Each structure stands twice: as structure tokens, then as C-alpha cells.
Amino acid sequence: MVFKQEELYSSNFSGLTMTARDAIEKIPGNLLPSEVEQPLSLWIAVRRDYPRNACVPSLVAQQAHEHPLAPAVVTAQTTLSYQELNRRANQLAHYLRAQGVYPGVPVGLYLERSPEMVVGLLAILKAGGAYLPLDPSYPHERVRFMLEDAQAPVLVTTSRLASQLEREAALPTQQRVYLDQDAARLAVQPTGEIEEQQATPDDLAYVIYTSGSTGRPKGVEVTHDSLLNLIFWHQRAFSVSAADRASQVTSPAFDATGWELWPYLTCGAAVYLPADELRFSAPALRDWLVEQAITIAFLPTPLAEHLIQLSWPRETALRFLLTGADTLHRYPQPGLPFTLVNNYGPTEATVVATSGPVPPVSEPLAEPPSIGWPIDNTSIYILDEALRPVPWGAPGELYIGGQGVARGYRGRPELTAERFLPDPFVQQPGGRMYRTGDQARFLPDGQIAFLGRLDNQVKIRGYRIELDEIATMLNQQPGITASVVVAHEERPGEKQLVAYVVTSPETQLTASQLRTALAKQLPDYMLPTIFVRLETLPLTAHGKIDREALPPPETGKILSAALETKEAGMAGPAPSPVREEAAAPTNAIEQQVAEVVCSLLGRPAIDVNANFFMLGGHSLLGAQLILRLTELFGVQISLHTLFTAPTVRQLAARIEQLLLERLATMSEQEAHSLLEQLQNS
Template sequence: MATHAPHAIAIEAAKTHVSYGELHDRAYTIAGHLHALHAMPGSVVAVCLPRSADQIAALLGCWWAGAAYLPLDPAWPAARLASLIEDARCSALIAHAPLGHRIAGAVPLIQPGDAAPGVDIIPTARSADDLAYVIFTSGSTGKPKAVEVTHGNLAALIDWHRNAFSVGEATRTSHLAGLGFDAAAWEVWPTLASGGILALADDATRADATALRDWLVAKRIEVAFAPTALAEPMARSPWPADAALRVLLTGADRLTVRPLPGQPFAFINNYGPTESTVVATSGVVASKGDAIPSIGHPIAGTRIHLLDADGNEAKEGEIAIGGAQVARGYRGDPALTAARFVDHATLGRLYLTGDLGAWLADGELAFRGRADQQIKVRGHRIEPAEIVAALNRLEAVSASMVVTHKGELVAYVVPAEGQEPTARDLRADLTNVLPDYMVPGRFVRLATLPLNSSGKLDRTALPDPIAHAMAETIGGRAPSTPTEARLLEIVCSVIERTDIGVDEDFFLLGGHSLLGTQVVVRARDAFGVELSLFHLFEGRTVETLAETVERLIIEKLDSMSAEDIQRMAAL
């Protein structure tokens, strides 16, 4: 495009437009600086710039110099940025001052806008095996892993995307993924390789589902990616029938909702670890269906195998990925590379994801969660996504997520507009569709689901569920007798909450046999009766338990002699 249509728009950002010719010139300047620093194939250049045409030009300039790029988000802590630059063994850093000076260390710093170095650059020829980019992903050990992606890997993704979603010259695509998230490469490179127009969303817009929907409509975007936490409410929101959007792509977290019928776009669920160059499976999500949406079929050039514990193919098992998009490995970590990128005896080179899947009858793939993050509550194996799906189907709920806290299920809920549900309301609705052990014991109200810089749900930002628990009821029944008052005090102390009434079900509040034993022991001490755990299982509420305690007190008094009663009265 820079050659045959240099004036065609490449990038739209706020009120500015950058043509393909201008993008070429900016990238050329960056490549000149890197050439002067002896960048070459195998070199890695860190790019730490805000979402902008300069940022994309810098990435392109790295390639023209023969180097790979490492995308970094300037919003990350400086200490983390400096550590990642060092761990990736970068040969240069492209960033603005003063941040660039704080994180560069011994690495040479290039700032956008620096004068051209006055050297002629001929873009370096690249082979499919050369590195295109290095990107960090979270590690189970707590140490980030640097994934090496080749130009061949990226080219396979671009070819599939362009064909699957009919991306061509002037196709309008959004760019809103986190700058250090591999989905950004999925937004940028298929669009620019096709001669399309890339529209950059600002940070305020990209973090709010309603604002993002309105922006996509106003900008006449045709193809857009949104992380799951944003895509879910957008898919369930009304859109104008004449919206230009024809493809809404999502991924990053487990999808639990289906789109409203009649949406103007196809809603596409995608799955793929960073190690398989963004996407490995993809599928249209139908508006009808009660099951959690699948993750679709393997994309062109990608193979999916489900392996059992012995490494044999099965209908259910660990998801293993083969094909053109499987990355080179982990930079600087040959041991981990050998453990996860394996040469299977019959299936060839595979990446072992650690995710679990199952083949469905229609040939699509169901995602079953992480093999190393199975949740057990009261002896039952739980899939939190099933609870989230049930919550998100409720009229009162816009979005939700479910976690465990001290062995208890906790639901974080964003109420739908105009709705003010109580925990009791939500619990009652869930008990109609879920077994008791899958109903959260606590509910916490949120204005929005917290997202990290990659657009994924940020569980570390969730408020404490004990201190911020949603009210159980509005005007729940208060104790009416001294017995109820004392028992309610005991129960509240044991389950660490103060917002319940005497008619609340102890076990639906998160109580279980171990906590129940504490309640029984304290009640025995308080009332001097032989209360048992059976009484609590049978009665379940403070109200009923108080009736049992009072009955046991009367039975005890009836069995006592007059002398025993006089002795007790004298104490």
C-alpha cells in the first residue's frame, strides 16, 4: 500500500489520520536507528509506547531492521518493565523519556521523533524461521515466560484471519487489545497486511462495554476484537440494525453467554494460548442454546489433539496443539521449552497447553478448564464457568465472576441497569437451576468487573468478600426472642458476617459441616443442651434451631427433679 496507494489511510487515532506512506516513513526512520545499533535477525528490540501510530511504526521498523520486537505497556510498573527488558536480552529500547531512561538500564534508548540517522535502509529479507516478536505470558511458577513467535507463525495467523473474515483494502478494524497482549498482533497485522484501516480506541473507551459499543458504531468498524469480559455485555446489548460491525471476535477468558438474537454481527469465540500465535480454535456462537459456548473448530493450518495421561489421543483430555502457528519456544529457557513443546511419537511437534477439552458430537471443542486449577468445594468438583453462565442468564445480572475464598464460593456481580438484587434474590434464582453445593455462599456487588492491562479478568483486584458482601435481604427478619438473638450471634461469628436474618439457610450462606460443628459446640455451651449437628442439618435456620434449643431446654427441665431445679436456681 505504501507503494501503490501511499495516501490511503492506514491508522486512525482520535482526530488524526496516518497514511500508509507516512507509516512507511516513520518505520524507515526507526529502522535506520536500529541499523546504526547493528540490529539483525535474532535481535530483540523492546517497544514501550502508548497506543499510537508511532507505536505501530516502531514495531514495523524493528522488522525492517531484521529484528524482532518485544511489546511492553507503559502502564506497567517501571521495575517490571526493566526486568522484562533484561530477561529478554533486548538490544535496544524504543520509548519516550522520562520512562525510557528509567527502564533502559544498559540498553540503548531510541525516542520517536529523534532525527533520522542519515543512513540508507533496505528492509532486511526475513525467512519464515526468523523471530517476529517475543511476548511475555504468565508462568505457573510466578515468573513470566517469554514466548518466541516466528514470521512463519504470524503469517499463518494473518492468512487464516484474512480469509475467514474477508479482510481486505479499506476494511475498518479496531485496535483496543492491551499493548502487551498478543491479541494486539492479531488486530494490527492482518489489517495492515490487507491495506485496511486500523482505528485506535482510547483507554477510557476500551475499558467500558457501553462506551466501546457506541464507539464501534460511530467509527463504522467492521471487524473488532474485545476481551471476553467486555464482549459478553456487548453481545447481550441492543445494537442498531445498520451497525457496520459484521464480526465481533472474543477470547481471553471462558465465554459464558450467547448473543441476543438478531445482532447485526457474527459473534465468534476463539481459543489459543500465546504459544500458538493467538488463535488455535474459532467458532460462531449461536444465540440459541443452554450449554456454555464451545471454542469452535481448529483453524486452518492448526491441529488439535486431546491426550490422556499416557499421551494417547482421546475424546477428553489435555489440549495439545500442532501446526503452523506453534511458536518456537521460550526464550532463554530450554528446559521449559523441552517440557511443553514436545515431539510426539505419532502426532509430530505439539505444544502441551495444560488446558482440558472434550470433543462434542458436532465436532466442536468444549473447553473444560485448567488441569492444574480444578476447584473442589465440599468434596464436589466445581466448574466456576457453569455458575457464571447461570448468573449471567438472570435478568438482574449484567456480568459476573466466581472464585473461591477460604474454601467458599464467592460470586462477584455487576447488576443489570435498573436492578438492585439482594444476595437472597440471586441465591433463590440459582437454587432453581444449580445444586446447593454450586450456589455461592457470598455475593459481592461491583460497578464493573476489574480487568488487567491485557483485558483479562483481574482476580487480584477483587474486593474482600467478607468486608464487602452484598446484603442478604432488605429488611430481613430480626431476632424476636433471646434464644434467636444468641444463636444469630453465634452463627454470624462462625461464618463471619453480620447481614443475615434468623430465617436464612445456614448452608446456602456458605456453611458446611465443619462450620456447623462450631455452631453446635458454641450453642451447647451457651444453652447447656445436647444439641447435635443433625439438628442443624434438619433445621438449617436460626429460627428453627432456636425452636429446637427451647424444646431441648424444656425437655431437660421436665426430666429434672425439684431439688435439681432448686440447685440450678441457686447458682
């Protein structure tokens, strides 16, 4: 039986006009007749051609040839022209080729957000390799695992970052390219393009690691062809031109970084990198976007939700504020001078699979904004457990087919076969679809409503987290007999991770000990902010953990310090309340830290032993806290530190230790000046 029905849906921003086909040429034979008498939840991609005779490196080189002096990458301190960006990337690419980098070879890139990061990413592509971006804020053991698992023979970094990394992690044997120490060698490399054995659209462009439910992160392999589809859809949908100015704010290891770079650098636009202190403050970031005349910006959902609640000057150049990675809960207010666009897509679908503008509303709506329509050459299927299309409008699991589907997981053929399935709804040989684990349904106008996860995966700050990976790490700690981790959402869009643990009777664990142990293997966004001790985990009738029966972590009743007292046991499934006398600062450093925390949380005073996150802090406020303390004391503190030392007293002790280490390297006059400065601050 053939069932066809076509409708045309148009968005209110340029270029995104899509054709929805809620029926297919081939319907599985196991469908009952009653199930095909109504439209089915299938949107088969309509083919839209895009150039495939050139990959990212040649497209950037073309811009460098046509507009050599145009700005390509801009920071407060540096502007790289297209000519300079292309020249430096070519020199590094030739050097990488000499180290054995050819098409298909993964290359680790361990750099902070900077023009050098962009040069490094482009150079790896020019050499034919696939970049493996690594965030310097990640635990060093996790970075080591990714390099080893990806079998990356070359690492591009700096001597400073490498020395910090190797102090804590035994890295696999590999070639190192230090952008600072090897500067003289790089400077004498050819500045022209590598002509022989360039990457083709079928070759790998990058490998991005995501959280794994077994406790082992998995690397997603994405080809140039999938990346090109994203680039040309983006340029068409948002009318990108050389006159545009885009922002780059995300972590180097977040797949959205490529989305923030390549659609613009392949068409002559400029990419602006804000300073770190601006990335976590909505008002400061708004002012920067306005001052720099940014025309298109992507921001993770929590930050975007803050920005759309601010007042904006009418003269802003911003045309589109793109968001995604988390569930969007808010609609923009009428009068904003730009269009908010919600985007959805797992790493396995090359950043974005669906996209749509979010209409402004005067009154709050009960339903959250949709995730839009499929992008070019992308199919969306909503299926039941037997892989049959559900009726249009009914909930089911969301599957993604089409050009953006990744090659699979690096070195994980079993997992690849489990998540990347043959696409039964297209005639194309070798067509595959990715099983997302997300629940969704089609709305009457063809847009897609996101309904949540079907498993224990969550997203926090745009990062995909398998809660079972955290529990696996917890269960490896001595004395813990069972654990479960959940994402607790006190307010829409503000999630915190809560770990419930069962320990052996003789075990005396502290929350600080657990955080410190986990921090050696997990990035900060995966560290629980609250630990609750239970005698047993509640179970369902089928013997599975009953997450619905877990007691809520109520502020004021359950403290993250609960594990640090002998009275932290409980009777039944509820945790014991723990109450402590409020403690005041006992020295100047504690006093200054407490004042910064009070200012951020809007409190007149706090207990210096209270957990920052239990007082109402979250990751965005935490980033602001670390930036202020770094500026105040002049020492380098990482956001990771806040998760292992989340109280004023613990933070102050860390800062005091860093200050003592710094004083030991100073002359007597410099030390006296620093002490005087701290006393007067």
C-alpha cells in the same frame, strides 16, 4: 492399523471450511485394540498453502507502494496514511539497525496505544528484530525483569515514559531510542527499505511474556512463519479486503494486539484506535464502532458479552465481532446485525488455534458456546495422561500441533521441553505439539467444547494468570507463612482474585500493605481484590491444599479490610466476620469520589471505607471509575491505583496528594482557578 474417516464441516462465515480427520495414519502401538474400534479425538491439520516469500514488513511496504494515500492507522486526532506509516517505520528501522538490531535481536517497545506504537512495532520488524511489547501500566519492576530476561539490547520509548520507569526500577544497561528526543536524528534517516539481511520466516517476530507458576514470567518466542499462517488464515476466513476498517483495543503487551494489526495492514485495510475512555464502556464502544463504520472488531470476552446484550442499529457496518481469551458464557440474541465469532488459543499457539461462529439463540442454553474448529494448518489432539487419544467425545487434555506452535520459551530450555513435545501423530520431521493444560472434548459435529483448566491457571480480562505466581509473591512477604490464591466467580464471566493467607501470630498486616507490596511486582489484573486470613489452609488427604474447602468470600461478611483488624483471626477453616459502622464522606473530594462510585454501582450511598470490589465492582467498572475521576479532577490516576487504594477514602487521599503536587507547580492565578473549578464541580 490405519483408521480413516473424513467429514466436511462448514461454518456460516466466509472462508472457514475445514476438513476433520478423526483418525490418523499412525496410531501409537500401545493402544489396546478396543481403543481403536471407534473414532479417536484427533484432528490432523489439512495443509493449506500460504505465501512465504514475504514477511510483514514487505507486505506493508507493498500496500504503501500501491495505495500510498489510503488511511492505515486512525485515531480521533491523527490519521497515518500507508505512505506515512511506511516512511516513519523505515526511518526508525534504519536507526535501530545502526544500534545493532538485526534478525533475532529482541527490542523492547515501551509505548502506550497510539500511532507511534504501530510505527514502533513495524519498524522493529523492518530492522529484522523481534518486538518485545511492554505495557506502561505494568509495575516497573516487572518491566525491568522482562527487559533483563529477554536480554533486549535496545528499548524504544519516550523520554516521559522512560523517566517514570527509571524512578522506580533500575533498568538494565541498554541503548535507548526516544521517539521525542531523537526526533531530529530520526528525521534524517533514509526513508527507503532496508535491503540487506532482512528477517526470514524462520526468524523471530516477537516475544510475549505470560504469567509463570514459579513466580517468574516466561517469554514466548513466535516466528514470522507462525505469524504469517495466522495472517493469511484470518484474511481468508473473514474475507478481509482494503475496504475493511478494524479496531485495535487491547493492551500493547497482549498478543492479540498483533492479531488486531497485521492481518489488516498487510492487505490495505485501516486500523482504528478508540480513545481509552471508550474501551471500558460497552455503550460508548458500541456507538464508536457504529460511528466509525468498523467492519471487524476483536474484543476480550467480558466486554464482548456486554456488547451482544445491547441493542444495535440495523445500519451498522460491523460484519464480525471476534472474541476470545476468556470462556464465553453467552450466546448472541437473534437480530444482531453481525456474526459473533468465538476464538481460542494460548500465546504459545500464535494467538488463535480454533475459531467458530456462535449461533444466536432465543432461550439460554445450558452448555456454553464451543471454541469452534482448528484454523488452517493447525492440529488439535485430545489425549490422556499417557499421550494416547481418548475416544471421540470423551474429555482429555487439549494439545495443539501445526504451523502456529511457538518456538518455545526464551532462555528456558527445561520448561520448553516440558510443554513443547514431539508430535507423534504427523510424519513431518521436527513436528511439535504444545501441551495446553486445558481440558476439552470433541462434539459430534467436530467442534470443540472447552471444559476448563487442569491446573491452577485462570484467565481474567483476557490475561492468562498462574495463580501460583501470585501465591509465590505473597509467600515472600514478611509474616506470611502460607497462602493460596483462587479465582472466585460470583456471576458467569465476572471473576475476582481472592487471596487466603496464614500469618505468624505476631504479624499485623493490612490488606493495603499487601496490595502495595504486590503492586510493585504484579500488573493490576493479577492483584487480589479480597484478602482473607485463615489460621491454617485446608488440606486434602494427600497433603495438598484443598481449594474446594476454602470458605467463600461472602460480601458483607468478609471485607478486604479483614486483615486490618486484630479480630481478623478465625477458629477452624472459616474466616471471622468483620463488621464496621458505615462512614460518610468528610470532605469535598471524598464526596465527589463517592458520588462517582455510587453512580457506577447503582447505589444511593456507600461506606467510604468499603472496598470497591466487595461492593460489586469489577475491572471494567474500575476502568470507568478511573477515567471519570481523571476527567473530574484533572490529574493522572492509573487503574493500578484502584487496586492499592480500593476505598473512597483511600482514593480521595491519593487524589488530594496529586492535586497538591499539581498546585505546587502552578502560578497563583492558575491555582486559584483550579480550586474554584473543583469547588463548583
